[in-house]
Amino acid sequence: MLCATTTGSLLLAAIFSALTLLYPSNAQLSSTFYSSTCPNVSSIVSSVIQQALQSDSRITASLTRLHFHDCFVNGCDASLLLDQGGNITLSEKSATPNNNSARGFDVVDNIKTAVENSCPGVVSCADILALAAEASVSLAGGPSWNVLLGRRDAVIANQSGANSSIPSPTESFANLTAKFFAVGLNTSDLVALSGAHTFGRAQCRFFNQRLFNFSGTGSPDPTLNSTYLATLQQNCPQNGNGSTLNNLDPSSPNTFDNNYYANLITNQGLLQTDQELFSTNGSSTISIVNNFASNQTAFFQAFAQSMINMGNIKPLTGSQGEIRSDCKKVNGS
Numbered sequence: 001m002l003c004a005t006t007t008g009s010l011l012l013a014a015i016f017s018a019l020t021l022l023y024p025s026n027a028q029l030s031s032t033f034y035s036s037t038c039p040n041v042s043s044i045v046s047s048v049i050q051q052a053l054q055s056d057s058r059i060t061a062s063l064t065r066l067h068f069h070d071c072f073v074n075g076c077d078a079s080l081l082l083d084q085g086g087n088i089t090l091s092e093k094s095a096t097p098n099n100n101s102a103r104g105f106d107v108v109d110n111i112k113t114a115v116e117n118s119c120p121g122v123v124s125c126a127d128i129l130a131l132a133a134e135a136s137v138s139l140a141g142g143p144s145w146n147v148l149l150g151r152r153d154a155v156i157a158n159q160s161g162a163n164s165s166i167p168s169p170t171e172s173f174a175n176l177t178a179k180f181f182a183v184g185l186n187t188s189d190l191v192a193l194s195g196a197h198t199f200g201r202a203q204c205r206f207f208n209q210r211l212f213n214f215s216g217t218g219s220p221d222p223t224l225n226s227t228y229l230a231t232l233q234q235n236c237p238q239n240g241n242g243s244t245l246n247n248l249d250p251s252s253p254n255t256f257d258n259n260y261y262a263n264l265i266t267n268q269g270l271l272q273t274d275q276e277l278f279s280t281n282g283s284s285t286i287s288i289v290n291n292f293a294s295n296q297t298a299f300f301q302a303f304a305q306s307m308i309n310m311g312n313i314k315p316l317t318g319s320q321g322e323i324r325s326d327c328k329k330v331n332g333s
């Protein structure tokens, strides 16, 4: 007969194996992965972004978002970057959350070209997205962190996965947390990572359901500050152009800071999913929002850790996948 401890250990081992299957080990990711094969990769990435910033103040935000949209679909494997064509019949780029929305792909290509010039065939496009997100946040005034590296690139894309796994801005709070849980991230990660909406833009079509007839009530979303509501109604009139841009954080549109959380406290979250973090009755996220609004250091620390957590979602490592030579195409296609 098995004693209680042995049964316990077997149970733990079984749970551990199940978790390992769900979230394959990221033990192979390492901050020194390219230290001998491409020691300057971080500075190459950063300098191309700095160049792009001169003509596009939004690019740091756009690149940060690409890493998120990559990692939530089949893990951080650069599947997002693949163009339709050849074996890629349905790209992630053309999935609903990305089509006419995700941007910065040209800058990713410029980064890849610069990296290939120094270290040909070595650095994956998935790692370039992780490095570009860190460099972008840091260049915009946010935290820096040691990016874990060693991801490899997918040879497939998953458009239906992009449609189902990337949260929509009209998602209920319950669905939002469920989509984070599904990739191994918790509600603290959700609150910290949503802080990326401290920079960048959003088109009217992503939040205009809040402005005039919220959920069929005939009135605007009650959790919208009335002055802010008036501004948004003016910029996004009924039957107006859904692609008009709005700053996600009007108080400091291009700076990575903790103003996003102060906005939530004053009912000035732009997306419904932003405001839900503070306005969902009884939610554990409220105290986290309050903490980040009053303590930028706490936010920066949590954001960096949650970006590492997100970057660890199901990477391809070892002999899995490939190192793409063109981020838009599977090798040999």
Ligand code: HEM
Residues within 6 Å of the ligand: 058, 060, 061, 062, 063, 064, 065, 068, 100, 101, 102, 103, 167, 168, 169, 170, 171, 176, 193, 194, 196, 197, 199, 200, 201, 202, 203, 204, 206, 248, 271, 273
């Ligand atoms: C929590 C669920 C989230 C939802 C529902 C959401 C939704 C959106 C939407 C609808 C936009 C506007 C896109 C457009 O107008 O074309 C946007 C922009 C943005 N998102 Fe999120 N997002 C979420 C989480 C995140 C996370 C985790 C990050 C990164 C860590 C992120 C980073 C950004 C950035 C930086 C922008 C501005 C992009 C630009 O200006 O090009 N978002 N998001």
